[in-house]
Amino acid sequence: MSLAQKYPNEVNQIMAKYPPEHKRSAVMPLLYLAQREEGYVTKDALKDIAQMLDITETDVASIVGFYSLYHDHKAGKYRMQVCTDLPCALRGADKFLADLCGNLGIQVGETTADGLITIEAVTCLAACDKAPMFQTQGPDGIKYHENMTVDKTLELIEALKSAGKEVK
Amino acid sequence: MTKQLTLTIDGVQVTVPEGTLVVDAAKMAGIDIPVFCYHPKMEPAGNCRMCLVEVGRPVIDRATGQAVMENGQPKIQFMPKLETACTNTVSEGMVVLTQTEKVTEGRKGTLEFLLTSHPLDCPICDKGGECPLQNLTVEHGPGKSRFLYDEKQHLAKHVPLGELIWLDRERCIQCARCIRFQDEIVGEAVLGFEARGRMTQIISLSEPGFDSVFSGNTSDICPVGALTTADFRFGARPWELKASASICSQCPVGCNTTFNTRREAKAGGEIVIKRVMPRQNEEVNEIWMCDKGRFAYHYAESAQRLVKPTVRQAKASWTDAFDLVTQTFEASKSDVVVLASGRLSNEDLFNLKSLADGLGGKSILYTDMGGGNLTAQVGVGQGTDLGKLGKGDTILVVASDLYEEAPVWYLRVKQAADRGATLIVANSRHTKLERFARYAIRYANGDEVKTVADLQGDSKIAQEFANAQNAVVFFGSDGLGLNGSANLAAACAKLLQDTKHVGKANNGLIGVWQRANDQGAWEMGFRPEADLASAFKNKIVYIVGADPAGDDPALALALKGARFIVVQDILETLTTHMADVVLPAQAYTEREGTYTSGERRVQRFYAAVPVHGEAKADFAIAGEIGRRLGLNTENGSAMVTFDRLAASVKDFAGLDTNKLAEVKPQWPIVGRGDLYYGGTTYENKQGLGVQLSTAAERGEAVSLPEVRAESALRPREDQLLAVPVTKLYDRGQTVASTELLTQRIGEPTVSLHPETAKRLGVAAGGRVSLAFNGLSAEALVKIDDTISAGVVLVPRSMGLAVREPVSVQVLGLAEAKVS
Ligand code: SF4
Ligand code: SF4
Ligand code: FES
Ligand code: FES
Numbered sequence: 001m002s003l004a005q006k007y008p009n010e011v012n013q014i015m016a017k018y019p020p021e022h023k024r025s026a027v028m029p030l031l032y033l034a035q036r037e038e039g040y041v042t043k044d045a046l047k048d049i050a051q052m053l054d055i056t057e058t059d060v061a062s063i064v065g066f067y068s069l070y071h072d073h074k075a076g077k078y079r080m081q082v083c084t085d086l087p088c089a090l091r092g093a094d095k096f097l098a099d100l101c102g103n104l105g106i107q108v109g110e111t112t113a114d115g116l117i118t119i120e121a122v123t124c125l126a127a128c129d130k131a132p133m134f135q136t137q138g139p140d141g142i143k144y145h146e147n148m149t150v151d152k153t154l155e156l157i158e159a160l161k162s163a164g165k166e167v168k
Numbered sequence: 169m170t171k172q173l174t175l176t177i178d179g180v181q182v183t184v185p186e187g188t189l190v191v192d193a194a195k196m197a198g199i200d201i202p203v204f205c206y207h208p209k210m211e212p213a214g215n216c217r218m219c220l221v222e223v224g225r226p227v228i229d230r231a232t233g234q235a236v237m238e239n240g241q242p243k244i245q246f247m248p249k250l251e252t253a254c255t256n257t258v259s260e261g262m263v264v265l266t267q268t269e270k271v272t273e274g275r276k277g278t279l280e281f282l283l284t285s286h287p288l289d290c291p292i293c294d295k296g297g298e299c300p301l302q303n304l305t306v307e308h309g310p311g312k313s314r315f316l317y318d319e320k321q322h323l324a325k326h327v328p329l330g331e332l333i334w335l336d337r338e339r340c341i342q343c344a345r346c347i348r349f350q351d352e353i354v355g356e357a358v359l360g361f362e363a364r365g366r367m368t369q370i371i372s373l374s375e376p377g378f379d380s381v382f383s384g385n386t387s388d389i390c391p392v393g394a395l396t397t398a399d400f401r402f403g404a405r406p407w408e409l410k411a412s413a414s415i416c417s418q419c420p421v422g423c424n425t426t427f428n429t430r431r432e433a434k435a436g437g438e439i440v441i442k443r444v445m446p447r448q449n450e451e452v453n454e455i456w457m458c459d460k461g462r463f464a465y466h467y468a469e470s471a472q473r474l475v476k477p478t479v480r481q482a483k484a485s486w487t488d489a490f491d492l493v494t495q496t497f498e499a500s501k502s503d504v505v506v507l508a509s510g511r512l513s514n515e516d517l518f519n520l521k522s523l524a525d526g527l528g529g530k531s532i533l534y535t536d537m538g539g540g541n542l543t544a545q546v547g548v549g550q551g552t553d554l555g556k557l558g559k560g561d562t563i564l565v566v567a568s569d570l571y572e573e574a575p576v577w578y579l580r581v582k583q584a585a586d587r588g589a590t591l592i593v594a595n596s597r598h599t600k601l602e603r604f605a606r607y608a609i610r611y612a613n614g615d616e617v618k619t620v621a622d623l624q625g626d627s628k629i630a631q632e633f634a635n636a637q638n639a640v641v642f643f644g645s646d647g648l649g650l651n652g653s654a655n656l657a658a659a660c661a662k663l664l665q666d667t668k669h670v671g672k673a674n675n676g677l678i679g680v681w682q683r684a685n686d687q688g689a690w691e692m693g694f695r696p697e698a699d700l701a702s703a704f705k706n707k708i709v710y711i712v713g714a715d716p717a718g719d720d721p722a723l724a725l726a727l728k729g730a731r732f733i734v735v736q737d738i739l740e741t742l743t744t745h746m747a748d749v750v751l752p753a754q755a756y757t758e759r760e761g762t763y764t765s766g767e768r769r770v771q772r773f774y775a776a777v778p779v780h781g782e783a784k785a786d787f788a789i790a791g792e793i794g795r796r797l798g799l800n801t802e803n804g805s806a807m808v809t810f811d812r813l814a815a816s817v818k819d820f821a822g823l824d825t826n827k828l829a830e831v832k833p834q835w836p837i838v839g840r841g842d843l844y845y846g847g848t849t850y851e852n853k854q855g856l857g858v859q860l861s862t863a864a865e866r867g868e869a870v871s872l873p874e875v876r877a878e879s880a881l882r883p884r885e886d887q888l889l890a891v892p893v894t895k896l897y898d899r900g901q902t903v904a905s906t907e908l909l910t911q912r913i914g915e916p917t918v919s920l921h922p923e924t925a926k927r928l929g930v931a932a933g934g935r936v937s938l939a940f941n942g943l944s945a946e947a948l949v950k951i952d953d954t955i956s957a958g959v960v961l962v963p964r965s966m967g968l969a970v971r972e973p974v975s976v977q978v979l980g981l982a983e984a985k986v987s
Contacts, residue, residue, distance in 0.1 A: 046373075057373040058360040065362030065371065085365065123364045 002048050007033055015052075024053045027063055031070050039079075040071035068122040069137070075118035076111040078138035078160060080153075084121045087128035096132035097121060099150045104157075116164065117157060136160075175262035190253040190264055191219055195837060195845065201266050202275065202304045202844060204282075204391045205343035206254035208836035209455070209846075210352055213254075216282070216343050218304065220250035220274040222265040235261065250274045275308040283313060285321035285366060286392075287338040295393030297406035300844035301341065321366040329359075329370070330377030331911055332398050332459060333387065337369045340394035346370065346386035353456075355582055355604065356380045370394070376911065381575050381896055384462040388446065388455075389847035398908055399463050400443040404430055410439075412776035413447060413854035415763050416461035417511065417756050418902065420681040421576045422765030422857075423453035423461055426850040427757060427776035439777050441465055441757060447850040449857070450834045451553040452769065455849035458575035460896050460903065465757070467905040468777075472739040474752035475781025481745075486782065489749050494796040496708055496732050497527060503731070504529035505707045508694060509714040510683030511902070513761030514770065515809040516786035517685070517692040518817070519801050520712060523790050525693075526799040532703060533694035534714040535682055536892070536964075536971045537645040539657025540690025543679050544819060545863040545870045546661050547768050548640060551673035552859060554580040559588030561674070562636035564623070564663075567616050567656055568644025568680040571600040572896045574766070577642065577680070590632055594619050596647050596891075597919075597961070598954035613647055613891060613959055613973070614882030617875060620659040624666060639669035644680035647891040647959075649972030650698050652880030659875045671864030678766050682894070682964075688764035691819060691860070701726035710734045711743060712786060713753070715901060718742040720969035721943055736789055738780075739901055752783040759785040761806045762828065764860070770820070771857035772828045819860045829855035881973040883958025888924070890940055890962045890976035898965035916945070916968050919952040919961035920978075928980035938968065940976040 004011045014029045027049060034045035041049075041064055050057040064070040068081055082097045097108065101119055104112055111118040127133045130146035134153075138160075145156065170185040175193065182197040192208060194201045205216040224244040227236040235242040244263050250270060265271065283305065290296040323337035344361065347370070351357040358374040372378045387395040409428040416423040424447040431439050444465050446457040477489035497504050506524040508517060510533070524531040533540075554577070557563060563581055570578035578601055585591040585604040593602045594609040596616075602608045607629050611619040623630045633639060641660045645653040660677055669675040681687060697703050700716070700723060709730040717724035718741045727733060727746055735747035744750045758779045764770050784792075787802070787809050794801030802809040807825045814820040831852055838846030864870050883889040897903055897912040904913060918936065920928070930936055932951045937944060938960070945968050955961060960978060962970045 056357045056360075058371060059357050061371055061373050062360030062362060065360075066364060 003030065003034055003045060004048075004052070011052075024055050024059075027053055027055070027060060031060075031064060035071060038074065040074050046072075068120075068125070068135075069142070075120075076115050077164065078116060078136050079118050079120055080134050080136055081120045081122040081125070082134040083123065083125045083127070083131065085124040085128075087124070088131035088133065091131035093132045096148065096150065100153055103150055103154060114161075116161060173258050173260045175258050175260070175264065177264040178266055184258055186258075188258050190221065190223065190256045190258055190262075192836075193258050194253065194264065194266065199266060200842075200845075201253045202308060203254055204300065204304075204341060204844070205345060207345050207348075207389055207845075207847070210345070210348050212252075213344055213348060214252050216341065217252065217278045218275065218282075219253040220278065221253045221271055222268055223247055223251045223253075223256060224263040224265075225259060226261040272308070276310040279305055279309040280313055280315070282341050283309070284315040285338065286341070287320075287325070287336075289339075292402075293339065293393035294396045294401055294403070295339075295390075295406075298840070298843055298848050299393060300391035304844055323367075323369060328377065328398075329372045329395075330374075330379065330383070332463065332908065333378050333383050334396050334398060334401055335370055336394050336396070339392045340370055341392055342368045343391055345389045345391065346395060349386055349389060350380060350382070353583065354380055354382045354579060356382075359386070381458045381460065381571065382456065382579065384459050385446070385456050388849050391844065397443070397462070404428075404442045409442060411850060412774050413852075414444075414757070414773040414776060415684075415771045416444075416457060417684045417763065417773075418461050418464060419574045420679070420684055420687060420766030421453060421574045422684065422763055422767075422769060422771055423457045423576055424449040424771065424852060424856075425457060425461065427465075429776050440469065441777060445848065445850055447854075448834055448838050448846075448852045450555060451856070452765065452767075452771075453576045454555065454580075455836075455838055455846055456576060456579060458896075460575070460909075463908055464897075464903045464906045466907070467739065467902045468755035468757045468780075470739060470905040472905070473755075473780050473783075474738060474740055474744065474750060475783060476752060477782070478747075478750040480748055481750075486784070489751060490792060490796060493710075493734055493749055493751075493793055496734075497710075497793065498797060500708045500731075502528035503707050504710060505703055506531045506710045506712065507534050507700075507714060507716070508532075508689065508712040509534040510681060510686030510689045511713040512685060512689070512786050513756065513773075513806070514685065514688040514692065514764055514813060515761050515806045516712070516790065517689050517694060518813040519787045519790035519794060519809060520710075521692045521694065522799060522801050523794045523797070526794060526797065526801075530703065531694050532697045532700070533686065533689045534711075534716065535686055535696050536649050536653075537679070537682055537686070538650050538654025538696055539643065539661075539677075539679050540681075540687060541695075542657050542661040542872065543677050543687060543766075543768065544691060544860075545872070546664055546670040546677050547862045548676035548678055548859075549671060549673045549865045550859045550861050552640075552676070552767055553674065554584055554640070556674060557584040557587070557589045557638060557640065560637040562590040562592065562633050562639045563642070564592045564594065564633065564639070564660075565601060565642045566594040566620060566644070566660065567596075567646045567648055567653070568642055569595070569599040569601075569646050569894060570642065570644075570680065573644060573646075573680050573894045575896065577766075581642070590636065592623075592629060592633070596955065596959070597952060599646075610954065612882065613889065613956060614879045616648065616652065616656045617659045617879050620656065620663055621875070623663055633663070634667045636669070638674040639664065639667065640674065640676060640678060642678045642680050644894075645682065646893050647961075647973065648880050649892065650696055651972065655876050655879070658873045661872050662875055665864075665870065665872060670870070671862060671867075676862065676864070681766055684765075685763040687766055687768060688762075688770075691764055691817060692813075701729065704730045706731050708732045708734070710736070711747075712736045712790075715741040715743045717746055718901075719965065720971060722941055722969065736786060738783070739905075741901065751789050752781060753789065754779050754783045754785045758783070759806065761785075761787070762810055762825075765857075768860040768862070769857045770823065770828060770860060772825065772855050774854065823858055827858055831856055881975075883956060884975075887958075887975045888960050888978055889958055889973050890918075890938065890960045890970050891973045892964050892970045893961045895963040895966065898963065899967060900965040915948045916963065916966040917948040917950050918963075918968070919950045919955060921955050921957040921959075922951050922953050923957045924960075924978075925949060925951055928978060930980040935981040937979045937981055938962075938976050940970065940974050943969065946981065
């Protein structure tokens, strides 16, 4: 099913916001819409958006690839995106990331066995002075976690786990 | 005229037009500012920081608006930090310093950063030896890196972006030249960046990968060895290569090219072509070429090459072959019919025509497209340069798919539209150029002539055409055969003549011919013939540079009616199999000569590799036969033949081979010393060619034919009409022998309207059988909702012989069951 078939009202609303000659600007909100359900933009959705906006799939993929907020592959329930750019690295982000992964027994880019957490390394999230830091992306939206330690992070993960159970 | 500004660069005073970038102003003054991301053909991007320089500007007194003086000189204020020469335009009194300590430090720093994750695999890199990164590092680099070797970013090194171009992600320095070329210049954004920072990498998601016929150009302008062609990859080192100037023989654009050759053990110690590169001619192809021209040269090395004459299919000596041909021609004289194609050079065609005329025989041009007599009268005037067309000018492209037929014209016309020219694209279907058209006209098949005639009405488009400062019309044979295209040409000529867009530069008619030198063949007096079967009947047929039997079974049948067949070609074909005598010809890579482009520019090509076997040049063979028949034809030198041609063909009067070899300074400056600037394209040292004048500009009477009211066939209610269209990568002799292109050539595929497909019960990718002209064939199906439901588009030279629109029976075939 195409995006327009799946979310006709929202697609129309988004498209209406941009003049036809600048319709390519609708790419960002459409990408959000596209990854709402699965947590990532599928190949078909990518094609679909390119066609709708009369740009190439490569153009759309470039945008997905540029922003840490868009994803082109499936992940766990929460993405934990640790900034490892230079300023954060100077405040120990690299070590933090390595220790965290060690504790969880996974590598960067992998997902915990229970499907809850995927660890990713990303570039600057504009909280350089509060490193080590990461953002989580999950069903409850995007959240910043600053001045983190591995212990604090493991606590957070426990909390996320039980939160999931409560919902069930 | 644009305002001129004067500035000082490293103490040298330079005066340049307002708006010039500092980097270009320096280049004009002979000062090299190193760049990676900047390219003189594209908008500046400012993302590599290699071009940092010190820039100072005169201090202006706010109150008076005058320059503040200091010791009798204007006071110059330098910016505290270095500035990018590629993004700053010049201003009056600017002072630029490119050799200071600060600048040297800046360059060192930039290179150190660029090299932090560079693999430094120059010894095995195709670019090594002509690599801007390598050269600029040697010149400006720090020599030592402070970065940790173990922390290099590793990325994929052998990524096929489709089957023609390979990407090495570690070598890429993220200059975005390739992305910008595809986006800005070509208008096909099939390359992009993914991710950020040190992970930034090139991606292409098109299907097939890197889906553009201009892809090879990105490897020329890539300042590192990140983009290489599958053809040349690991093929040779640049310093081993010799360069020979040539002209592309694949389409009427006539791109100037360079053959890079070397002697090779793999080829038994022979000299072989390793790659084809563009050669600068700003009025023809600028510094670009298309992938067909770049990759489809392998036919000259094909195993099918003819290397020795045959008589009745048995190997023979040249003497025996010449004897038999001469005797036969002598005995039959006016019964001799010469059928030649626009694959041949002007000299070949001139000698063949002289031979036919000397015998009182007939000379026929092998083509399905007419109108070449009109381009000689109202063609584009001398000095025409599509690169000069812009605001106020109009370009009409009718019945032609320039992207598939003459790619570099597509590029040039698209850019003219970008500069503000009014582009009118008229066709019976969607073509790629339409996206850039101000007016896209879709006519019904059969309405071609009417559509052009309507451009003389009072419509807005008609007005715009009439009032254009300059107007150029490209006409082709998309959906048309000989008759239809000839009539369309007449309509276009009339439109141009009536609106006074003839007889001057940047105005006139251009034929989008099916072969590179069709225009030259028309100039030499060859004319097409609709009914080849009658023309062959009981005749002595001398076929040169054409494979009618292979192209069309009906023509094979027609040839059976001939009394005697002589075939002269470079490759073995179905037609050579039918010949009484076969004469092996040299490929154009093995000899010199000239072609006349669609813009009627006469250009020289030179020999690049040694002759295959006993092959002789076409003009020399025809010349020898002529001599033996007592005609005074030249049989030795192509250039002497050209001089004779110039002395007898009116439009060539006054030309000689030296004039064709003249060059003049061109912008941007390219060449081996300027690789970092324009890329690896070759500088033109061998000639820019000369454009022929038209009858209209010589003030001679122009006599245009009546535009016939009858039009090309239209589809009828109860039947489907098969109409021919051109595909760039087809199964033609000169393309199919390049294995690399097999996938792009693909299977014979016809296009149907969705409704027609539905009625026939087939979907995209399904199969149909077609029956027409007493033949039947199968083809794959493509759906095109822009065509009429009554037509089937059939690609030329793909094994389905449709030379004219013809009624066709189509049946949907059930999918073969996959077990
Ligand atoms: S592949 Fe070459 S041209 Fe493209 S961004 Fe990388 S270095 Fe530049
Ligand atoms: S545009 Fe035509 S002449 Fe130029 S390279 Fe391509 S095929 Fe050859
Ligand atoms: S560098 Fe990590 S948030 Fe800016
Ligand atoms: S920033 Fe000027 S050349 Fe790259």
